Amino acid sequence: MDQGFPPPSAPRPLPEGGPSPASGPWTHRTSAGVQFGGERPTGNRAGLLQSFRAALGLTWKLRQMLWLLSVKDFKSRYRAQALGMFWSFAYPLVMMVTVTLAFEYILKIPIPHFPVFYLIAAVFWQFFTNATLATTGSMMENAALVKRTTFPRFLIPISAVLSHLINLAMEFVLVFGFYLAFPGAYTFSVKLIALPALVLLVVFICIGVGLMTSCLNVRYRDVFYIVTSVITMGFWVSPILYSTSMAPPWLAAILRLNPLAGVMEGARDVIMLGQWPNPAYLVPGLVAAVVLFLMGCFIFNRQNLKLADYA
Amino acid sequence: MSANNLNIRVEKLGKRFDRVHEKPMLLRETAGIFAGRSQKSVDDLWAVRNVSFELAKGETLGVLGRNGSGKSTLLTLVAGTSFPSEGSVSTRGRISTLLQLGAGFHVDMTGEENIMVNAGLLGLSADEVKRRTPQIVEFAELQDAIDTQIRYYSSGMLARLGFSIAINVSPDIVVVDEVLAVGDLGFQKKCMGAVKDLQKGGATIVLASQAPVLVASLSTKAIWLEKGEIKMAGDPSEVAAEYNAEMAK
Structure with a gap:
């Protein structure tokens, strides 16, 4: 294929697959939203289901770009730092040492293999907080993309979550690396296959939250502070430094309503005890993932029309 | 012109911006809803209003107008990044946009x-x-x-x-906003050539510019926007000449 360009005066052969002879179906945009197909706009916007299907198809089609963007986002987080990705290991490590000192040696908390016990839940918590904060601010951060390009916007919060998923994968290396220091804390079994499912659950929760908060944050900048406050509180009501079974039954029942509780304790059961996660404790997480994801799609679909005006 | 050939149809398009003088706040507005008060926007601005045009394959629309006349808003509406307040924009095929220098690029x-x-x-x-x-x-x-x-x-x-x-x-529709002005003369010339090739290939182009010469030489149709409405539409060289005359005043 000729890579060079002839001088402008000479007619240039069209690139392969050039403009289609008869352009495809119409896309109509009115104040009601987008409508696909039909000769004239009728004012009936594409339904939630139709939009969702279109979005799903687009995500699949753009999966490589989405991945590239997420990797880049991940790399750029550490780009300007001398020690680079070392930091993604350093933070959980430093926290683990500090927390172990305070809780195991001073407060004498009676939990065997406390460092590993803490680290497993902390890694999930780190992912949840970082991904949620990043996705909430993502639409504002990419205002130029929102206002000036046809970039599919719903991919912005999703890509923010995915880039932190890479961090999570790295931190899991750390979790399993500690087998060398605390071999007694681990029970490896085929039940480890439950781990990706637990991660997926949290990913869906984050994406659901992100679809909501990222576009609401464009209009109402206070959303970011609400999310920050909820997260600060969340640390103490999640079984990170303790397990819910240590609480009195009535409190344990309440604590287990936290969607992340079942995931964190489930991960501990899988990694430390070689047991399946308790399905009953996972119900709040499952419900939250489904409800938040649907709510996210719904709210995003509504806010989408005004995003470019406020970003 | 047969409707089969059309790539863009814009009908009675309007875009209103609420000019709110205070930052919207979630709590305040939610409280307003519960108190039964409706939030009134103090003044609204029609950035684009009552704009209609049709473009077939291979046609190029030049959009002229001063700063703030609504050119960029019209282009974002056609590109589909913002949504109309009234009227409709209908497009067919792959749209490629150049609305802002470096938009969509990731600096890292x-x-x-x-x-x-x-x-x-x-x-x-x-x-x-x-x-x-x-x-x-x-x-x-x-x-x-x-x-x-x-x-x-x-x-x-x-x-x-x-x-x-x-x-x-291989876009079906190209939307370009002023970006061409940045390149050096040699590149600008090359761009003009490329635009002409695109036109021959059947692409539909919408370009906004401050330069009547550019519009006259590249477009097959032109509109002149003033305060969001079409002041003049028609043959590019006529519109460009009128616009030039007005600007010289």
Whole structure:
């Protein structure tokens, strides 16, 4: 294929697959939203289901770009730092040492293999907080993309979550690396296959939250502070430094309503005890993932029309 | 002209911006809803109003107008990044846009990676992007800098890369806002050539410009916007001449 360009005066052969002879179906945009197909706009916007299907198809089609963007986002987080990705290991490590000192040696908390016990839940918590904060601010951060390009916007919060998923994968290396220091804390079994499912659950929760908060944050900048406050509180009501079974039954029942509780304790059961996660404790997480994801799609679909005006 | 040939149909298009003088706050507005008070916007601004036009394959619309006349808003509406307040925009086929210098580029990525992402987002498969990359780089004259992060590019380089991607993805519709002004004369000439090739290939182009000469030489139709409404529409050289005369006053 000729890579060079002839001088402008000479007619240039069209690139392969050039403009289609008869352009495809119409896309109509009115104040009601987008409508696909039909000769004239009728004012009936594409339904939630139709939009969702279109979005799903687009995500699949753009999966490589989405991945590239997420990797880049991940790399750029550490780009300007001398020690680079070392930091993604350093933070959980430093926290683990500090927390172990305070809780195991001073407060004498009676939990065997406390460092590993803490680290497993902390890694999930780190992912949840970082991904949620990043996705909430993502639409504002990419205002130029929102206002000036046809970039599919719903991919912005999703890509923010995915880039932190890479961090999570790295931190899991750390979790399993500690087998060398605390071999007694681990029970490896085929039940480890439950781990990706637990991660997926949290990913869906984050994406659901992100679809909501990222576009609401464009209009109402206070959303970011609400999310920050909820997260600060969340640390103490999640079984990170303790397990819910240590609480009195009535409190344990309440604590287990936290969607992340079942995931964190489930991960501990899988990694430390070689047991399946308790399905009953996972119900709040499952419900939250489904409800938040649907709510996210719904709210995003509504806010989408005004995003470019406020970003 | 048969309707089969149309790529863009804009009907009675209007875009209103609420000019709220206070920052909207979630709590305040929620409280307002519960108290039964409706939030009134103090004043609203019609950035575009009552604009209609139709463009067939191979046609190019030049949009003239002063700063703030609504050119850019009209272009974002056609491109589909913002939504109309009234009327409708109908488009067919792949739209490629150049609305702002460097928009859609990721400063931490190299030129090549940006080509991958941007061309991919316009609907090309990864293999197809790879095949077209040399062609895009060559046209943008960036052979030496393509593996450099975009943050070290000059504005001219960004404009060249953006333009080169936009025209090399076989778009059905191209929306260009002023971006051409940044490149040097040689590149501008090359762009004009590329635009003419696109027209021959059947692409529909909408371009906004402050330069009546550019509009007159590239467009097949022209509109002159003033305060969001069409002041004059028709033959590009006539509209350009009128616009020139008005500006000279």
